[in-house]
Amino acid sequence: MTIDTNSQIKTRREYVQLLLSNFGSGQIDEAKLISELTEEFDKLYGIIGSLDSELSQLKDRYNFLINLVISMPEVQNNPLLTAKIQEFYPENSHP
Numbered sequence: 289m290t291i292d293t294n295s296q297i298k299t300r301r302e303y304v305q306l307l308l309s310n311f312g313s314g315q316i317d318e319a320k321l322i323s324e325l326t327e328e329f330d331k332l333y334g335i336i337g338s339l340d341s342e343l344s345q346l347k348d349r350y351n352f353l354i355n356l357v358i359s360m361p362e363v364q365n366n367p368l369l370t371a372k373i374q375e376f377y378p379e380n381s382h383p
Contacts, residue, residue: 293339307324307325
């Protein structure tokens with residue numbers, strides 16, 4: 289999670305807490321609260337979608353890197369490394 293994403297989530301949480309506090313003290317009505325919360329949920333869904341995309345990209349890059357390392361002759365020709373890879377990635381289970 290990036291610093292910017294952490295900041296966005298913290299800001300969203302603080303704003304929702306302020307909305308709830310304002311509603312509890314009668315400063316905003318129910319319609320305004322629902323409208324603002326709906327908008328905040330939409331923003332959070334956007335953040336979650338972005339994180340999901342970033343996580344998928346990271347997984348793809350990790351899989352590429354693992355496959356690259358596994359296919360290196362230095363690894364293929366080293367029985368200790370081959371054994372270690374097979375321990376962590378049994379036959380046909382590596383990415």
